[in-house]
Amino acid sequence: MSEKNSSEFLPPTPTHNAHAIWLTGASGMLGRQIARELTHCGISFIGTDIELDISDERVVMNFMARYRFKWIVNCAAYTAVDKAESEPDIALKVNGAAPGILGKAASRRGANLLHISTDYVFNGQSNHPYRETDATDPVSVYGKTKLAGELALMKACPNAIIVRISWLYGIYGRNFVETMLKPMEEKEEIRVVADQLGVPTYAELLAENVVSLIGQGIEAPGIYHYQDKGRISWYGFAREIQRLGLFHGILSKKCRIMPITTEAYPTAANRPLFSVLDTEKARKKLGFVVKGWKENLESYFEERKEWRR
Numbered sequence: 001m002s003e004k005n006s007s008e009f010l011p012p013t014p015t016h017n018a019h020a021i022w023l024t025g026a027s028g029m030l031g032r033q034i035a036r037e038l039t040h041c042g043i044s045f046i047g048t049d050i051e052l053d054i055s056d057e058r059v060v061m062n063f064m065a066r067y068r069f070k071w072i073v074n075c076a077a078y079t080a081v082d083k084a085e086s087e088p089d090i091a092l093k094v095n096g097a098a099p100g101i102l103g104k105a106a107s108r109r110g111a112n113l114l115h116i117s118t119d120y121v122f123n124g125q126s127n128h129p130y131r132e133t134d135a136t137d138p139v140s141v142y143g144k145t146k147l148a149g150e151l152a153l154m155k156a157c158p159n160a161i162i163v164r165i166s167w168l169y170g171i172y173g174r175n176f177v178e179t180m181l182k183p184m185e186e187k188e189e190i191r192v193v194a195d196q197l198g199v200p201t202y203a204e205l206l207a208e209n210v211v212s213l214i215g216q217g218i219e220a221p222g223i224y225h226y227q228d229k230g231r232i233s234w235y236g237f238a239r240e241i242q243r244l245g246l247f248h249g250i251l252s253k254k255c256r257i258m259p260i261t262t263e264a265y266p267t268a269a270n271r272p273l274f275s276v277l278d279t280e281k282a283r284k285k286l287g288f289v290v291k292g293w294k295e296n297l298e299s300y301f302e303e304r305k306e307w308r309r
Contacts, residue, residue, distance in 0.1 A: 021045035021214065022069045022111075024054055024102070025076030029173035030116060033207040034073060041211055049076070054098040064105045071214055072106050074099060074115045077146070081120070082268040084141040095145035100152025107157045112219060114210060119166035119198065119227075121147040124272025131278045132164075132223045140269040150223070159221040163210075163282070166227050166275045167237075169300065170203025171307045176234070177300065180241045184255050194235035194259030198275030199227040202296035204303060209288040220285045225277035228293035235259045240297060248301050 021038060025031040026047025038045045046067065053059050054076055077095055078084060084091040099115055106113040120143030121136045138144045153160050169175035183190045206226060232240075238257050245251035262273065282288040 020067055020069050022064075022067070022072045023047040024052075024072070024074045025049060028075055028077075028079075029170045029175065030168060030203050030206065031075040032172040033170050033203040034075065034210055037204075037207040037211040038214075041215060043211065043215065054102060055093045057101045057104070060101050060105050061108075064109050064111075069109065069111045072102055072111055072113045073210065073214075074102055074113065077116065078142070081140060081142045081271075084145065085268040088141045088145070091141055091145045092148060095142070096148035096152060099149035100156045103153040103155075103157030103160055106160070113153070113157055113160040114213070115149070115153055115160055115162050117150055117162050117164045117223075118143065118146045119164060119272060119275040119277060121150065121164065122272055122275075124196075124274045126274050126276075129276040129278040130225065132225055132281055139272065142269060143272075159219070161213075161221060161286075162223045163206075164223065164225050164277065165201040165206065166198050166277060167200040168203055168206075169200055171300070171304050172203070176200075176237065177241050177297075180238050181245055181250060184242055184245060184257075185251050185253070187255055189256040189258060190238070191258045191260045191265070192235045192238040193262055193265050194233045195261050196271055196273050196275070197231060197233055198272075199230055199232060199277070200237060200293050200296070201227045202291075202293075202300060204299065205289065205291060205296060209286070213286055213288075216287070218286060222281075222285075224282040224286060224288075225279050226282045226288055226290070227277050227279060228296050229279075229290050230293045231276050232293060233259075237293075240294060244297060244301050248305065250301070250304075 021043060023031060023035060023045050026035050027049040035047050052063060078091040103113060120140060121138050122130050123137040123139050136147050138147050150162055169177050279290050283290055
């Protein structure tokens with residue numbers, strides 16, 4: 001759930017454009033990236049965020065009645081993983097109820113719907129990359145509410161596309177890369193969890209894939225997994241962030257990065273220890289491009305430099 005209001009995305013009057021996109025969560029990290037890519041490709045869209053309550057069926061139906069959307073792209077989510085443990089009702093409202101309401105609206109209006117979900121629907125105990133057919137078993141409130149949203153959406157809109165991602169980062173909003181750069185510059189030593197394995201998801205490339213799918217009019221309902229290529233721990237990710245931060249002149253000095261266990265870094269919510277996803281289905285059926293996580297991290301630093309000029 002983004003903290004920033006995105007009313008600047010809303011047009012003053014209905015466009016009645018049969019090819020318009022409704023982008024929810026348009027002020028969030030991925031939402032802003034998709035909005036930029038849609039603009040770059042000349043695809044008309046309407047973006048909303050917290051100013052339009054997508055967990056209120058009446059509000060959603062009234063909004064859908066004003067426009068003839070061809071696609072709904074749902075990037076809205078309650079993403080405060082630890083806070084969700086003490087705010088389960090709020091998390092369930094945004095993550096669990098809203099997708100079903102959007103799905104119902106899409107079905108009624110004949111619109112396609114693409115929904116962003118998460119690796120947190122799994123328990124993290126796998127010894128192989130998770131496939132879409134693997135059993136779900138979330139171990140946190142956040143994961144449980146996201147799974148509830150998937151189930152509600154599939155019931156309301158069987159033609160929806162659900163894309164599960166992991167470890168999202170990008171130039172907009174808070175993310176692990178920026179979270180690491182600050183203490184790396186300010187401290188002599190930092191500690192990073194080394195026993196949680198996964199793969200980052202670079203927001204820019206994901207946005208390009210989503211917009212390409214929309215532009216091509218691909219309609220392939222189902223659940224898909226997407227993330228960068230490879231396998232890494234948060235500790236390994238941090239080491240590469242430092243290397244590139246020094247190379248690009250963002251960091252002025254090197255600090256020690258110490259590996260620690262999950263047990264040594266307790267959090268309110270349990271995290272999956274293994275978050276590697278099998279992306280073959282997304283590559284073959286959706287035509288999604290997947291690149292190595294190191295290549296994408298380099299692209300991030302280049303994008304970051306351009307964006308901050």
